[in-house]
Amino acid sequence: MENRAQQDIVIIGAGVAGLACARRLLAAGRRFVLCEASDRIGGRVATEVCDGYRLDRGFQVLLTAYPEARRLLDYDALDLRRFYPGALVRHGGKWHRVADPFRHPIDGLRGAFNPIGSFADKLRVAWARIGGFDFSRHDPGLGTLEALRAEGFSAAMIERFFRPFLGGVFLENRLETTVCKLDFVMRYFARGDTAIPALGMAEIPRQLAASLPAAAIRLQTRVTSIEDRGVRLENGEIIAARSVVIATEAGAAERLSGQGDPHVAFNSVACLYFSAPSAPVDEPILLLNGESAGPINNLTVLSAVSPDHAPPGRHLVSVSVVDPEAAAAPDLDERVRRQLADWFGTDARGWELLRTDRIPRAVPSQRVLPEKSPRLAEGLYQCGDHCGIASLNTALASGTAAAEALLEDYP
Numbered sequence: 001m002e003n004r005a006q007q008d009i010v011i012i013g014a015g016v017a018g019l020a021c022a023r024r025l026l027a028a029g030r031r032f033v034l035c036e037a038s039d040r041i042g043g044r045v046a047t048e049v050c051d052g053y054r055l056d057r058g059f060q061v062l063l064t065a066y067p068e069a070r071r072l073l074d075y076d077a078l079d080l081r082r083f084y085p086g087a088l089v090r091h092g093g094k095w096h097r098v099a100d101p102f103r104h105p106i107d108g109l110r111g112a113f114n115p116i117g118s119f120a121d122k123l124r125v126a127w128a129r130i131g132g133f134d135f136s137r138h139d140p141g142l143g144t145l146e147a148l149r150a151e152g153f154s155a156a157m158i159e160r161f162f163r164p165f166l167g168g169v170f171l172e173n174r175l176e177t178t179v180c181k182l183d184f185v186m187r188y189f190a191r192g193d194t195a196i197p198a199l200g201m202a203e204i205p206r207q208l209a210a211s212l213p214a215a216a217i218r219l220q221t222r223v224t225s226i227e228d229r230g231v232r233l234e235n236g237e238i239i240a241a242r243s244v245v246i247a248t249e250a251g252a253a254e255r256l257s258g259q260g261d262p263h264v265a266f267n268s269v270a271c272l273y274f275s276a277p278s279a280p281v282d283e284p285i286l287l288l289n290g291e292s293a294g295p296i297n298n299l300t301v302l303s304a305v306s307p308d309h310a311p312p313g314r315h316l317v318s319v320s321v322v323d324p325e326a327a328a329a330p331d332l333d334e335r336v337r338r339q340l341a342d343w344f345g346t347d348a349r350g351w352e353l354l355r356t357d358r359i360p361r362a363v364p365s366q367r368v369l370p371e372k373s374p375r376l377a378e379g380l381y382q383c384g385d386h387c388g389i390a391s392l393n394t395a396l397a398s399g400t401a402a403a404e405a406l407l408e409d410y411p
């Protein structure tokens with residue numbers, strides 16, 4: 001006989017979308033069970049603590065202006081550590097500072113004549129910074145590269161600054177991502193800070209889950225199919241429920257719902273963590289490769305952003321490789337070391353490689369604006385970053401939206 005359990009609502013997936021959905025349902029006094037296939041909550045947001053280092057699974061940041069993150073998260077409790085608003089760009093064998101002219105006017109002025117774009121480009125960046133560009137007026141099918149060209153940015157500015165900067169955000173450096181994501185990213189970078197929780201990105205899902213009843217979260221519980229009014233688990237168990245919310249990543253969501261194409265393309269990234277005896281840069285700033293040579297796209301000394309990320313006396317350097325061919329190279333760490341030695345001197349060759357994460361399904365590739373309704377069928381809902389511009393904010397907002405739709409349909 002089949003083992004059957006009865007629940008009001010089943011949420012499939014305990015990434016930030018599923019957790020946000022659960023939070024909203026809890027606030028409405030509804031009973032639910034959250035089934036998570038892996039052995040932890042957080043989905044693509046994970047931090048591993050290893051020998052005193054805090055290693056996020058892929059370099060990832062929170063933009064404090066994200067509206068849904070502001071609404072749902074307690075930033076003070078996350079003890080956010082903020083980045084310098086700007087970047088150091090490697091070009092012509094030197095580092096050049098590109099600063100937010102409104103928050104650091106002196107640095108902004110100093111950088112106005114550096115070779116990372118023309119003076120006119122800097123004025124355009126300042127204009128974009130105050131929301132002067134309305135990227136949303138472009139056709140959503142337009143790629144980011146075309147949009148930047150259409151707005152008059154020079155080839156030098158695009159190659160030296162936007163390609164590595166946006167490449168690191170989109171996790172693809174051809175800049176084919178829809179202009180809608182460019183608009184989204186520029187808006188939230190301009191309106192707030194770029195930050196990480198002092199103890200790592202996993203503090204975000206941890207905080208979301210803290211108020212949920214422990215018994216409502218079932219880890220290592222993979223849902224294999226959606227049944228008429230319920231779900232079937234990998235172990236054959238059926239959980240009967242009036243409503244089901246699919247909060248998985250793209251691909252898994254289509255497979256479970258039977259709607260849409262499950263062969264979703266994803267952007268990938270490789271992240272290497274090094275331990276260094278001294279910090280190559282002792283400020284909390286993003287370093288960009290503006291030279292279009294070598295595997296590194298961007299680098300940050302994470303322990304300069306948050307000292308809790310490394311044990312005393314050591315420094316944690318995070319390196320992101322966005323180009324898929326470079327990331328797949330079997331000698332990736334050697335190539336990265338060569339570039340580090342070129343940038344910071346031969347001592348960098350001796351930095352200890354703590355770990356390499358190749359993340360093939362980091363964010364869905366988005367060449368067009370995805371707009372998905374939270375309602376899939378009667379009693380069946382969806383949420384996740386694939387429901388809009390893939391980001392933490394969209395994942396959170398879509399979780400709340402799926403819960404709201406369910407509460408409206410079943411008051």
Ligand SMILES: Cc1cc2nc3c(=O)[nH]c(=O)nc-3n(C[C@H](O)[C@H](O)[C@H](O)COP(=O)(O)OP(=O)(O)OC[C@H]3O[C@@H](n4cnc5c(N)ncnc54)[C@H](O)[C@@H]3O)c2cc1C
Nearest residue numbers: 013015016017037043044058061223248384385391392395
């Ligand atoms: C390297 C990297 C860098 C990023 N950088 C940023 C950044 O700087 N800023 C930003 O805003 N966003 C960034 N993102 C994107 C952001 O992390 C994601 O958009 C967000 O975490 C997605 O959350 P989600 O809940 O939609 O999906 P997920 O986190 O993928 O959660 C889905 C969950 O469903 C579970 N699941 C799947 N199938 C089943 C099943 N059959 N049964 C049960 N459970 C199942 C999975 O195990 C997973 O836990 C980055 C992502 C990565 C990977």
